Structure formats: structure tokens, C-alpha cells
Amino acid sequence: MYRYDALDQALVDQRVAEFRDQTRRHLAGELSEEQFKPLRLRNGLYIQRHAPMLRIAIPYGLLSSMQLTKLADLALRFDRGYGHFTTRQNLQLNWPALGDVPQILAELASVQMHAIQTSGNCVRNVTADHLAGIAPDEVDDPRPYCEIIRQWSTLNPEFTYLPRKFKIAVTGSPEDRAASEVHDIGLQMMRDAQGGIGFTVRVGGGLGRAPMIGQVMREFLPLGDLLSYLEAVLRVYNRHGRRDNLNKARIKVLVKSLGIARFREQVEAEWQASAAHASKLTAAEVERVRAFFRPQPYETLEDIDATAGRDNAFLAWYRYNTRAHRVPGYRAVFVCLKAHGQVPGDMTSKQMAAVAALAERVSFGLVRTTHSQNLLLADVPQRDLYAVWRELQDFGLAMPNIGTLTDMIACPGLDFCSLANAGTLDVAKSIQQRFDDLDYLYDLGELEIKMSGCMNACGHHHVGHIGVLGVDKHGEEWYQISLGGSANGFTALGEVIGPSVRKNEVAPTIERIVEVYRRLRAEGERFIDTVRRVGLDPFREGAYAAHPAAA
Amino acid sequence: MRHILRRREWVADQWRYLGEEAAPGAALIVPYAQLQADSQWLSRPGPLGVRLAPVDAVEDLTGLLPHLSLVAVEFPSPGEGRGYTQGRLLRERFGFKGELRALGVQQDQLFLLARCGFDAFDLTQPQEHEAAVRALSRYDVAYQPGAAQVALRRQRFFA
Numbered sequence: 225m226y227r228y229d230a231l232d233q234a235l236v237d238q239r240v241a242e243f244r245d246q247t248r249r250h251l252a253g254e255l256s257e258e259q260f261k262p263l264r265l266r267n268g269l270y271i272q273r274h275a276p277m278l279r280i281a282i283p284y285g286l287l288s289s290m291q292l293t294k295l296a297d298l299a300l301r302f303d304r305g306y307g308h309f310t311t312r313q314n315l316q317l318n319w320p321a322l323g324d325v326p327q328i329l330a331e332l333a334s335v336q337m338h339a340i341q342t343s344g345n346c347v348r349n350v351t352a353d354h355l356a357g358i359a360p361d362e363v364d365d366p367r368p369y370c371e372i373i374r375q376w377s378t379l380n381p382e383f384t385y386l387p388r389k390f391k392i393a394v395t396g397s398p399e400d401r402a403a404s405e406v407h408d409i410g411l412q413m414m415r416d417a418q419g420g421i422g423f424t425v426r427v428g429g430g431l432g433r434a435p436m437i438g439q440v441m442r443e444f445l446p447l448g449d450l451l452s453y454l455e456a457v458l459r460v461y462n463r464h465g466r467r468d469n470l471n472k473a474r475i476k477v478l479v480k481s482l483g484i485a486r487f488r489e490q491v492e493a494e495w496q497a498s499a500a501h502a503s504k505l506t507a508a509e510v511e512r513v514r515a516f517f518r519p520q521p522y523e524t525l526e527d528i529d530a531t532a533g534r535d536n537a538f539l540a541w542y543r544y545n546t547r548a549h550r551v552p553g554y555r556a557v558f559v560c561l562k563a564h565g566q567v568p569g570d571m572t573s574k575q576m577a578a579v580a581a582l583a584e585r586v587s588f589g590l591v592r593t594t595h596s597q598n599l600l601l602a603d604v605p606q607r608d609l610y611a612v613w614r615e616l617q618d619f620g621l622a623m624p625n626i627g628t629l630t631d632m633i634a635c636p637g638l639d640f641c642s643l644a645n646a647g648t649l650d651v652a653k654s655i656q657q658r659f660d661d662l663d664y665l666y667d668l669g670e671l672e673i674k675m676s677g678c679m680n681a682c683g684h685h686h687v688g689h690i691g692v693l694g695v696d697k698h699g700e701e702w703y704q705i706s707l708g709g710s711a712n713g714f715t716a717l718g719e720v721i722g723p724s725v726r727k728n729e730v731a732p733t734i735e736r737i738v739e740v741y742r743r744l745r746a747e748g749e750r751f752i753d754t755v756r757r758v759g760l761d762p763f764r765e766g767a768y769a770a771h772p773a774a775a
Numbered sequence: 776m777r778h779i780l781r782r783r784e785w786v787a788d789q790w791r792y793l794g795e796e797a798a799p800g801a802a803l804i805v806p807y808a809q810l811q812a813d814s815q816w817l818s819r820p821g822p823l824g825v826r827l828a829p830v831d832a833v834e835d836l837t838g839l840l841p842h843l844s845l846v847a848v849e850f851p852s853p854g855e856g857r858g859y860t861q862g863r864l865l866r867e868r869f870g871f872k873g874e875l876r877a878l879g880v881q882q883d884q885l886f887l888l889a890r891c892g893f894d895a896f897d898l899t900q901p902q903e904h905e906a907a908v909r910a911l912s913r914y915d916v917a918y919q920p921g922a923a924q925v926a927l928r929r930q931r932f933f934a
Contacts, residue, residue: 231929234916242913246883255881262853263883345854375918375931381890382863385856451932462860467829501867503919503932 225286225590226371226516228336235378236333239340243267244326251323266346266384268339269325272642278317278325279342280332284352284370284394285313285593289580292591294335296576302328307576309561309569311633311684312391313351313593314342318640340378345386345473347377347458351393353401354594357517358550358602363413364421366396368513369450376451376503383458387465388473390458391430394423398713403595405429405715406687408475409457410438421447427457427487428479429715431681436476437715439484441491447510449495452502456495460487520588520603525553530609540662541613541624546604555606559591559599559616560631563623564656567649568634569597578619586612597633598626629671629738630656633684637677637694638701644677646694646701651675651730658731668738671751674709687711689752690734691718703730707737707763708755721764733767740766780885781874781895782924783911785904788897790824790845804847807831810839817842826878829857833864840871847876847897850884859891866892866922882910890921 228236243263250260268279280295287295295315299307302324303317310316320328332338342349350370357365373392377383383390393404394411404410410426422444429438445453457475466472479487495502531542547556559579562568579599583591586608587601594600604612616622625631632655635641637648652675659665674688678695685691691706702724709718725733738751740763745754755763777788791797793805804824808831810816816823817839824845825836836846846865848858858877865871876895877888882903885896889911898907917927920934 231916231918231931234929235914235918238914238916242883259853259881259883345856378918379887379914380919381887381917381921382859383856384887385854385859387856459860462856467855467857497868501863501920501934504934505932509931 225288226283226367226513232336232375233333236336236338236340239267239338239379240326240330240333243329247322247326262344262385265344266341267325267329268342269322270343270642272318272640275319276322276325277640278320278328278339279310280315280317280337280339281342281349282313282315282337282593283374284350284356284367285354285595286367287591287593288335289584289589289591291335291337292576292580292583294331294337296573296580298328298331299576300573305574306570306572308567308636309571309593309597309599311595311597311635311682312349313354313595314349315593316636318636341384343389345388345390346384347380347386347390347392350374350377351391351402351407351595353395353397354592354600355401355547355556355602356396357519358554358556359397359399359401360548360550361399362396362550363398363415364396365514365517366394366402366411366413368510368517369411369413369423369447370394371513371516372450372505372509373454376454380458382455383462386458386462387467388470388475390461390475392454400711400713400715401595403684403687403711403715405438406431406435406684406711407438409454414444416444416446423447423450425453428476428484430474430476431684431686432474433471433679434476435681435686435717436480437717439479441484441488448505448507451505452499453491453495455502456491456498459498460490460494464490519551522551522554522603523605525551525605525607527552528606530555530606534610537624538610538613540666541622542609544624544628544666545622545626546609549603551603553606554603555609557587557601557604557609557612557616558594558626559601559621560623560626561598561621562625562631563620564630564660565653566620567636568632568652571599575619575621578615579621582612582615596626596631598631624662625665627670628665629668629673629734630659630665632673632675633688634675635677635682637675641677641682643680644694645679645696646677646703647727648675648677648683648692648694651692651694651703651727654728654731655734658735668741669750671738672710673734684711685709686717687715688718689755690737692730695724697724701727703727705730705733705737705767707760708752710752719760721760722768736769737763737767777897778901779876779895779897780904780907783908785908790822792826792847802844804845807836811835824874824876827858827861829855829861831861833861833869836865837869840869843871843873845874845876845895846871847878848893850877850879853881853884859887862888862891862893863922882907885910886913886925889924890917890919892922892924894924 411423426438638644675692676683687709706718800821802822
């Protein structure tokens with residue numbers, strides 16, 4: 225993984241000193257809340273319902289064992305002994321005290337981490353495919369380019385006060401596990417005829433209010449032009465993006481109002497005009513960063529049948545919670561944060577420390593966070609799988625439900641977030657309870673539920689096969705159900721199927737929906753494929769059949 | 776007497792904003808919209824400066840630049856970011872060599888503004904003299920190319 229050099233370290237250290245001073249001035253009454261807010265946000269600090277929330281950056285989801293151990297330690301000492309992993313591969317602490325935050329940031333800097341630009345109207349943490357570097361279908365490892373973008377976007381003098389937040393994702397595979405098409409900029413790695421690396425550039429995707437799928441700006445942007453082109457896009461957006469209405473300030477609104485052709489024209493003109501002053505990405509710098517992401521020193525192993533002679537429980541875990549690896553004798557292992565009865569994405573300090581230690585022993589001391597709010601041990605020898613499973617079981621991290629209905633994504637919702645309209649955590653629990661039978665889950669197969677507590681769509685409900693959106697109706701929590709969304713290589717936005725339902729009706733409604741699927745599916749057909757084939761009508765009828773339409 | 780931070784030193788501001796009491800021939804800063812509406816400003820005796828609002832397009836200013844000794848860019852709120860681009864464009868694309876002043880900023884913005892080419896600051900809290908000077912040296916490293924207003928020990932990407 226990438227290691228800081230003197231520049232990287234000096235920058236985070238100086239950032240900590242700056243924020244320590246800003247926090248002191250705020251607590252002393254020298255900086256008003258209005259003046260302090262943009263500063264604290266750019267250091268990951270929200271003021272939430274109960275307490276500040278600190279969002280720690282995990283660049284493109286990659287952590288060393290030492291870093292995860294530090295996160296466990298920070299959550300224990302400065303929070304309530306747990307943290308929440310997000311869809312953008314970051315970690316949130318829900319209960320730190322404002323006065324402790326500079327100290328937390330200093331300790332993060334000591335392990336080459338930070339919380340810079342994890343909130344606020346600026347370029348956020350760059351995200352990537354969690355199978356980067358090991359996926360069999362990969363064009364190239366996207367992480368060196370994520371790291372380059374991370375550095376370029378960090379404290380960018382021109383683009384730190386944008387009209388709105390700005391999210392960039394890079395995928396190295398055609399199967400877009402990074403959901404790049406619903407990012408402000410989505411970069412998909414490609415190779416040209418000579419084998420040169422470049423990107424298909426999409427702009428203007430995003431969820432939240434008025435969800436949109438990104439449109440192609442450039443079919444192939446050569447790697448050397450990456451930073452100058454990003455600067456041109458950001459500059460056009462910084463100048464012309466709307467600042468009068470928060471809900472219309474994302475780049476997708478600008479792209480839509482100009483149309484992709486005119487927006488592209490403006491960006492290309494800006495790109496030409498700024499060539500002499502734009503950031504250059506040299507081949508030497510690319511090589512420097514790429515060197516940190518060389519393949520691990522794998523042993524020469526043969527593929528083995530790790531399941532031979534094992535019990536059914538292990539077989540189920542192997543089937544659902546592990547993935548193929550490019551290198552013979554290895555497999556990728558999910559650390560499941562979706563055990564039934566648990567908040568999706570939450571992890572205790574004890575669990576974090578255990579996984580850090582496990583990774584140290586069996587996966588080159590590296591851990592990844594995933595878009596779906598789980599962790600991944602990317603490089604586990606197949607011979608160790610059984611022992612790894614036993615150990616994960618001991619810590620409640622081996623629920624064999626990855627990719628199934630209860631491996632759902634959920635934002636923290638009304639319990640924590642001051643933006644939310646409705647709770648998500650108790651709804652998640654009610655879904656877990658209703659679908660607690662593993663055989664039933666396996667019969668339903670691959671199915672994604674994504675749930676957000678408000679329009680901001682942190683839970684990506686628009687691209688869930690089944691999307692759940694919390695809405696406020698006269699002070700009560702209601703839920704809109706949508707169907708048909710997806711984000712993996714075939715991006716589609718779900719459609720709301722009917723009136724919203726009460727909290728206690730969400731799980732039963734979902735059950736009625738999946739029963740329609742069970743009735744209509746063809747042999748071996750996935751839920752999302754049945755929805756696409758038969759359309760929404762049968763699901764609409766089924767979902768509300770036993771249920772009086774809501775007001 | 777207003778003081779501003781110019782090239783790392785607190786100095787008495789010799790400029791007046793239009794609407795402030797000004798002797799004939801005093802250095803005067805006129806809003807861009809008014810300068811555009813009335814070319815007589817250009818023949819007024821004394822140094823002339825312009826004041827840009829976030830919506831003003833710097834391209835439109837190019838014909839006027841030879842007449843201007845100062846451009847003041849407004850930052851009406853802490854989150855307003857268009858001025859950073861206006862500053863960079865004025866310096867890099869249009870070669871403006873006069874005083875580039877950020878108007879209405881707090882010390883926490885100074886480092887990035889200086890990297891965008893600003894060399895003078897009219898602060899909202901002008902009593903914080905030492906802190907504002909220190910803020911210009913808050914970082915001695917940066918990833919991106921930028922103006923030479925602050926000395927850097929290390930920089931990653933170059934233009």
C-alpha cells in the first residue's frame with residue numbers, strides 16, 4: 225500500500241496543528257459557529273443529533289493492520305468502543321467530544337491517516353473497487369490513480385470551496401463495483417490499442433435529490449492528461465455550478481442544464497486554455513506511486529478444494545463470503561458486518577483489533593473496506609480458510625449472507641443523523657428478523673436492499689434492487705419502496721412502486737415483493753433479472769395486496 | 776484608518792472603496808458593474824482599482840486590465856469559492872501584475888488564497904495581525920502548483 229513520504233507526512237501534521245488552533249479559537253469564542261463550520265467540515269467533523277460525528281478517511285478503502293488497530297484504539301478511548309463503516313469506505317465515530325478531535329487527528333496522522341475533506345463542499349475521499357488488484361476481470365489496479373487523485377485534491381488551492389460536495393470513483397473492472405456511474409466523476413480504466421492506460425470519463429452522476437447516471441465526457445482520456453482534465457472539469461463547475469440553491473448545486477444539475485455537449489465544449493475549451501498552468505502528471509510520478517501497489521509476495525501454491533470434507537456451515541460461508549482470486553491458492557474473504565441483530569456497517573473495537581491481528585497473520589497485514597459496508601481480507605491462502613472462518617465466527621464476523629438480502633446497505637438514519645427523516649436501524653433489524661432463515665435467504669439468491677433515511681441517499685437507495693427511503697409525513701416515519709435499481713456494471717435507477725408504508729410494514733412489504741419473485745422467476749433467474757423481465761406491475765400488485773394503500 | 780495585510784506586512788490602506796470618503800485623485804476601487812457602465816472612470820485622475828463580485832467573469836475584464844493597479848475580489852461568505860478561480864485566472868491566464876486583493880476573508884483562508892495568486896488581504900477580523908501573518912506560513916508543503924506568494928519546502932505536482 226502507499227506509504228507517506230516527507231511531503232505527505234508534513235502536510236497531515238501541519239493540518240493537525242492548524243485544526244488544533246482553529247478548535248481552540250472556536251472554543252474560546254474567537255471563531256463563530258458560522259466561521260468554524262466550513263473548517264470543521266473539511267476536517268470530517270459534523271455536529272450530529274447527539275454529539276459531533278467524525279468521519280475518518282480510508283482512501284479507496286485500504287487499511288494496514290496497524291491503522292485498523294489504531295482505529296480500534298481511538299474508538300475505545302474517544303468513543304463508545306465501536307465505529308461505523310460507510311458506503312464511501314470511510315469510518316465514522318459517532319460520539320467524540322469536540323475538544324478531543326485535534327488529539328484524534330494527531331494520532332491518525334501518526335499512522336498516516338487523516339479526516340481531511342471527508343465532508344464539506346470539496347473533493348471527498350476517492351473510492352475504488354474493493355477487489356482492486358486481485359479481480360480476475362481487471363484492466364489495471366485503480367488504486368495508484370486513486371492515490372494520485374487523493375493527493376491532487378487534498379487542500380487544492382482552487383477547489384476547496386466548491387458549490388457542493390464532489391465525489392470521484394475509479395473502477396479498474398468492467399463490472400463496476402465502485403458504482404462509478406453515480407459519482408460526480410466516474411473514471412473507468414481502459415487501455416488503448418498500444419496498451420496505454422487511460423480512462424473513460426463520466427460526469428454528472430449522483431444520487432440524492434434528482435438521481436442521475438453519469439454521462440460520457442471522454443471515451444478515452446490518456447493517463448498523462450488525468451489531472452489537467454480534472455482541473456478543467458472542476459474549474460467549469462466551480463465557476464458555473466449553482467450556489468443559490470443547495471439542492472441544485474451538484475455538478476449533475478449544471479451538466480443537465482447545459483446538456484452534456486455544451487458542458488463538454490466548455491470543459492475542452494478550458495482544458496486547452498489552461499494547458500500551460502495545469503498540474504502535470506509525469507511518468508516518473510506514476511511509476512513512483514505504482515511501485516507501492518505491486519502484487520503481494522505470494523507463495524507459489526496450487527488451488528485446493530478448501531471445502532472437501534467440511535461441514536455445511538463452512539460450505540455456506542465459503543460459498544457466500546469468499547471470492548475468487550487471481551493468484552492460484554488464494555481467495556478473498558469478506559469480514560461480514562451484517563450479522564442479524566447488528567447495525568449494518570458497525571464494528572466494535574474488539575472486532576477491529578481481532579481482524580487487524582488476523583490480517584497480519586494471513587493476508588499480508590492489509591484490510592479493505594467495501595462499498596457494501598463490509599471488510600475484506602483480500603489475499604488469504606486457501607489452506608487457511610477454515611481456521612480464518614473459525615476465528616471470524618468467534619468474533620461474530622462470519623454471518624454467511626454476503627450478497628444476499630440481509631447484506632443490506634443502510635445509512636445511520638434518524639438515530640444519529642440530524643438530516644434524516646426516518647430511522648433505518650430498527651427497520652434493518654426488522655428485515656433481519658423476518659429473513660432470519662438462511663435457507664430462505666439462499667433461495668432468494670443475490671439481492672441488494674439499500675436504505676437511506678432521507679433524500680441525501682447516503683444509503684444509495686436509488687440503486688438498490690429494492691430501495692427503501694425514509695420520508696417524514698406530518699412528523700411520522702414512513703418509507704418509500706423502489707424496485708429495479710442497480711449499480712454493478714449496469715447502472716439503473718429504481719422506480720417507486722407505490723405509496724409509502726409505515727415502519728412496521730417495510731419488512732412485510734419486502735417479503736410480499738420477494739414472494740412475487742419466487743412465483744415468477746425462471747430457473748436460475750436472479751431477482752433483478754426477473755424485475756427487468758416482467759416489469760414492475762406484478763410487484764406493485766403483490767406488494768400492496770394485503771395492505772390498505774397509505775394516505 | 777483601514778489596515779490590510781499586503782505581502783506579509785500590515786500596512787495602512789491607501790485605497791478607498793467607492794462610497795468611502797476619498798480625496799480627489801486618491802486611489803479608488805470601483806465595482807466592476809459601475810466601471811463597465813461608465814467609461815469615465817478610466818479618465819479619472821489617480822490610481823484605479825476594480826472590485827469583482829463572485830458572478831463577474833474575469834474574461835470580460837481583459838480590456839480594462841492595463842488601466843487597473845488593483846483587483847479586489849469579494850468573498851461575501853466563508854464558503855464562497857469562485858474568487859479562488861478568479862484570482863488564478865487573473866494571474867496565470869491574463870498576466871495581471873498589480874495588487875490582487877481578497878476582500879472579506881478570515882485568516883484560515885489565507886494560505887490557499889495566496890497559492891491562487893492573492894498578495895493582499897482585507898480581513899473580516901483585522902485585529903488578528905500576528906495570527907494572519909502566521910497563517911500564510913501554516914503549510915510549507917503542497918501537492919499542487921501555485922503562485923509563489925508562499926515559500927514551499929516541497930511540492931508534488933508542477934505545471
